Amino acid sequence: MNNRTLIINISTFTGEYINLNLPVEFVKRVINNNCFDFFYYREDAIDSEKLLTLINDAFKYDLTGYIGEIKTVDNNHIELSIE
Structure with a gap:
């Protein structure tokens, strides 16, 4: 299954919407190089390391x-799926 895609949909409290469709092999390399810094929004809201471990395990x-999915108290919403 080398052509899988990680889909990340982000809706922010400011009304912005971000949709990322990233190849799984690329995401693996990004995680291994600690480059997924947009998950490091607020340490008290999201345990970023556990989230990235969950994605890697998937x-x-x-x-x-x-x-x-993750919903924060200030209405940020992140949804993850793999196709």
Whole structure:
């Protein structure tokens, strides 16, 4: 399953919407190089290291579909899936 895609949908409290469709192999390299810094928004709101470990584990087990979502108290929303 080398052509899987990680889909990240982000809605911010300011009304911005970001949709990322990234190849899984690329994301693995980015995670290994600690370059996924947009998840490091607020340490008290999101445990970024656990989230990235969860994503990496989903890759290891060749999971596809809905992974999960995060909603913060200030109305930021992040949704993850793998296709």
